[in-house]
Amino acid sequence: MIRKSIGLLAGMLVTVAVYAAGAQLRADHPDTYTVRKGDTLWAISARFLSKPWLWPEIWQANPQVQNPHLIYPGDVLNLSFANGPRLGLQPRVRAEGDAVPAIPLDQLQTFLKEMRVLKSEDVENLPYVVGFEEADLRGTVGRNVYVRNLQSTPGERFAIVRPTQTFRDFDSKKGRDGGSDLVAHPLDSNVSLVRTPWKEDFRADGHYGHGEDIGTEVMVIGTAEVLRTGDPTTMLLLNSTMEISKGDRLLPIDDKPYDAYYYPHAPKSLPGNARVIAFADAYDAVGPHQVVALNIGAQDGVDNGQTYSIYQPGETIPDDVASNSWNRGTGKEVTLPQEFVGHVMVFRTFDRVSYGLIMDGLRPVHKHDKLELPE
Template identity: 45%
Template sequence: MAVKNKRIRQWMWAPMLAAGLVAVAGLAIAQEYRDGHPDTYVVQKGDTLWDIAGRFLKRPWLWPEIWQANPQVKNPHLIYPGDVLSLAYINRGPMTGAPIPGVPLAQVEPFLKDMRIFDRIDNLPYVVGLEEDRMRSIRGQAVYIRGLGASAQAGQRFAILRPVQTYTMGRRRACCALVGRDKLDYAGRRNDPPYDRTWTEIMLAEGGRMEKLGIEMRKVNAGVITRGEVGGIEAATLLLDDPSYEVRVGDKVVPVESIPYDLTFYPHPPKQQFPYQKAQVLAVADRDDIGGPRDVVALSVGARDGIDNGTVFSIWRVGTNAVDRVQIPERDRDLVGADGKVRLPDEFAGHVMVFRTFDKVSYGLVMDSIRPTRIGHELKHPDATY
């Protein structure tokens, strides 16, 4: 009887600590645990579901599959500090504080609220002037918007956006993906000094064809329309009420999203296997070209490729084509042909989970890593082995 109970306890392991196999009667999943896992764990303030799973399981990103086989937990995103997670059951302790999230929201919320990707921006309304002809305007001051037309009604809220980066895709005919970027000024014009690599674009399209993935825009402020285009005036008046950033002429204007993002993320693998060098890291937020755990990265795939929120990739450093110095000991690398080089294996770097998706680009959070994440790293199935 003791042996039977032990098997049941293994099968009923807490859902957010799932190992990645769908539990069915008679299936033991203990082999998926890390060595030395405890029988129970008390949820702490600051925990995330991914972090908890990562302490005890070899494949923490698959916890939702076991959760679905454990009906005693109605919602894995409503786990509270003080809850006791056990091999056999979840003991609901006093619900103190907020429920723990699937990802650390503090890291992703600025990108959920403030970053967007557009196919084009030349058709958007824009700031054409500022109150008292100022150079910049802040909260409590008026700005004047051209292009809203009759749609501008008093009381409507609009966000002020500024272009940051254009992402494009292209590919060298002879070999491999190119990495570059078109940084934009406030009006959306190219402003790309060669030494500035804060964000980047990646070019992947076949046959040398260039494709624009989208234009990255950052929210800088917001406000309410106080007067439309009336009495021969050709610009609507918007009163700024957001303390974030100063507004200047040329900034773009879009309606405020009522529900801009979803805070519930269920990790899952991509729906398809991508051709090599199709899915890559485009950029690392607020870094030159390198990032690590809890950094936001832009990815070269989006909704048109079947990517949605919660999609998990493994990140890989692409193996180099090294000169075989045993066979060719002296010749300069640039003079060695393909037959004199050896393709070295890709190297695993970590995992990234998508938290906001646009048509051709998505944003993800690096959840764990064993080496730095860099621009141009390859994205594969989360359980890829090479």
């Protein structure tokens, strides 16, 4: 009798699991789909699923495929319902380097390749631009720049970077499980005014002081080649996305700064106080296919492809009915429910900070919007 009950329970659990996975399929899902050039995993997932981050729940690659998360143009995906909905793969001959990415990489090259988060003390100790050919005020392509504290050899190339914002935790005593109060502070673009602007105290989001230094974001703005060694070193500016200024730093060129191939998936848990803290390409608000910085990173278990729901915190307003009707606005208050904004998928992760792409949205995303586990 006990064995029969256990067998019945197991069968019920399998049935529920199959039903749950099947319920996430789009009503108009195709039975087969041929992968095309320009596709992304998110877009392919959305063809089959109402919630693309559930991709791992139905994805099942062929055993002969070396990396089961890589899909290539020309591959055929087949949806079957044996033991629950599953996607199988009919692979074609593989061509190196043309696998389908998770997100539209061509729209994100700047943020994928040219944004890094370093320890603030490491940024302070980097070699820096001290002057320009013929006393120019700014560095321009094809002319010499002079750099101090650079250990190099002639012909060696370096990336020129500019500190763009600093990250600090003003409530680190809580511990990571209790949630951090991480703040992003934009830095003055004129880095020559202050030798270490990321060291200054600042007032932001109700905080003033130094807090715990988490790191400094730097942006690659050019490439230079060593002509003559020494201190200062003479370098030729090969390219730049903006004028080079005194105080800009130098870093080794990173040929493989990120993993381009991962898949959308739900996080296993939600770090405390997870939220949006900065924008990479906007000031007040962002929408779909724009980049945001999040106050969670690898130390919180975050990895590329994790998808979160974004919610705008509910506003606190006066409850005029519960208050004295003759003295409105001075009595009781009520906090409105948080409102769903959209979804964000992480595409690059550092220790305490990560960058995500807004995948969809019902309204603009603002700083301090909260992250929740997706449904």
